Amino acid sequence: MPPMTPTSRAEGLAIVIVAAGRGLRAGGGLPKQWRDLGGRMVLARTIEAFAGFGPICLVLHPEAMGRYPAVEAMAELVVPGGAERAHSVRAGLEALAPLAPDRVLIHDAARPLVPRETIEAVIAALDHGLAAAPGLVLTDALWRVEAGAVAEAPSREGLVRAQTPQGFDFKAILAAHQAHEGPPAADDVAVARAAGLAVKVVPGHENNLKITDAQDFIRAERILGCDMDVRTGNGFDVHAFEPGESLWLCGVEIAHDRGLKGHSDADVGMHALTDAIYGALAHGDIGQHFPPSDPQWKGARSEIFLAHAADLARVEGFAITHCDVTLICERPKIGPHAEAMRAELARIMQIEPGRVSVKATTSERLGFPGREEGIAAMATATLVKA
Ligand SMILES: Nc1ccn([C@@H]2O[C@H](COP(=O)(O)OP(=O)(O)OP(=O)(O)O)[C@@H](O)[C@H]2O)c(=O)n1
Numbered sequence: 001m002p003p004m005t006p007t008s009r010a011e012g013l014a015i016v017i018v019a020a021g022r023g024l025r026a027g028g029g030l031p032k033q034w035r036d037l038g039g040r041m042v043l044a045r046t047i048e049a050f051a052g053f054g055p056i057c058l059v060l061h062p063e064a065m066g067r068y069p070a071v072e073a074m075a076e077l078v079v080p081g082g083a084e085r086a087h088s089v090r091a092g093l094e095a096l097a098p099l100a101p102d103r104v105l106i107h108d109a110a111r112p113l114v115p116r117e118t119i120e121a122v123i124a125a126l127d128h129g130l131a132a133a134p135g136l137v138l139t140d141a142l143w144r145v146e147a148g149a150v151a152e153a154p155s156r157e158g159l160v161r162a163q164t165p166q167g168f169d170f171k172a173i174l175a176a177h178q179a180h181e182g183p184p185a186a187d188d189v190a191v192a193r194a195a196g197l198a199v200k201v202v203p204g205h206e207n208n209l210k211i212t213d214a215q216d217f218i219r220a221e222r223i224l225g226c227d228m229d230v231r232t233g234n235g236f237d238v239h240a241f242e243p244g245e246s247l248w249l250c251g252v253e254i255a256h257d258r259g260l261k262g263h264s265d266a267d268v269g270m271h272a273l274t275d276a277i278y279g280a281l282a283h284g285d286i287g288q289h290f291p292p293s294d295p296q297w298k299g300a301r302s303e304i305f306l307a308h309a310a311d312l313a314r315v316e317g318f319a320i321t322h323c324d325v326t327l328i329c330e331r332p333k334i335g336p337h338a339e340a341m342r343a344e345l346a347r348i349m350q351i352e353p354g355r356v357s358v359k360a361t362t363s364e365r366l367g368f369p370g371r372e373e374g375i376a377a378m379a380t381a382t383l384v385k386a
């Protein structure tokens with residue numbers, strides 16, 4: 001392979017991503033780097049985080065070599081790792097040596113959410129030294145625990161949590177790894193320090209967690225915003241015409257040559273929408289909350305029902321992000337009233353009118369709406385808990 005030139009992507013920078021671990025503490029049957037995290041493989045996310053910084057050497061478990069070609073294709077080099085993290089790093093560095101990079105970043109595959117700013121801070125620090133790594137300031141007190149009890153509260157003064165990517169002068173860290181003796185080091189900073197290199201610390205990031213146990217997948221998905229609870233409910237209602245001079249539809253009174261028959265104000269559109277919200281919450285239907293057998297709801301404004309459903313959604317932590325009502329009738333014409341209906345429904349639900357749709361269709365003179373015996377309405381509601 002030719003040596004890197006000044007026109008190479010990140011001016012002599014190369015990246016080692018170590019992904020040869022077994023992920024035993026995370027469980028889940030498959031090593032954590034190959035598992036899904038919010039719809040994308042952990043390792044694919046990690047590699048993407050370094051896109052554009054320089055050639056990537058991916059270090060895989062020997063048994064995983066060739067098993068995920070699409071992931072391997074995201075890296076310039078793919079090599080087998082060793083029994084310990086330090087062995088895997090060394091394998092990656094030695095594979096990069098023919099490219100003769102000036103500097104190298106060494107990163108855990110298990111840290112897929114590393115922010116760009118952390119990577120950039122490490123690279124910037126390498127302009128002023130041979131080694132740099134992100135450290136996250138401790139905010140909790142520290143205890144040393146013996147037999148389940150606090151034995152000591154060591155000072156956290158000057159302590160930080162070590163993260164990756166850890167960045168180095170390439171020749172210096174390669175030589176340090178090759179010279180390292182004794183038990184394998186926990187990380188490359190330890191190897192560098194053992195070789196006498198001073199390591200500058202730059203700010204780490206809370207999002208740059210190392211996925212280590214099963215709970216970390218949940219934390220990482222929360223950071224990605226993938227733990228949203230999105231619900232869709234639907235509602236359907238029918239009311240028959242009766243003699244009258246006006247009717248209520250979606251909170252708007254419309255003059256008409258007939259009214260709608262019902263125990264309440266018979267607002268068929270609002271009833272369908274109310275049921276859609278109850279449906280999304282899995283909280284029954286309008287009849288369960290406001291039984292027609294209860295005289296107190298006789299002639300009631302349907303606004304009470306919709307407001308109740310919307311309040312219930314809020315209490316349970318859901319935002320009504322969208323709803324859509326379709327009225328099915330030959331007459332009255334809905335178009336001239338649709339904007340007023342949207343505004344009224346939005347007011348009752350305390351959401352923006354832009355999140356409310358009201359539309360209408362005829363049934364081509366077929367069935368009971370076509371014969372103008374009554375009006376049908378259907379609705380959907382989308383609820384989101386973030
Ligand atoms: N022999 C090893 C061991 C670890 N790693 C990598 O080093 C990083 C940090 O290690 P850790 O979180 O301890 O991962 P695992 O060793 O896979 O986890 P466990 O100890 O739970 O099995 C991970 O990206 C892991 O894939 C590696 O490349 N080679």
Ligand SMILES: C[C@](O)(CO)[C@H](O)COP(=O)(O)O
Nearest residue numbers: 108162163164186187188210
């Ligand atoms: C390198 C490291 O990510 C720094 O925090 C960490 O030491 C590697 O993980 P392990 O759990 O210590 O193997």
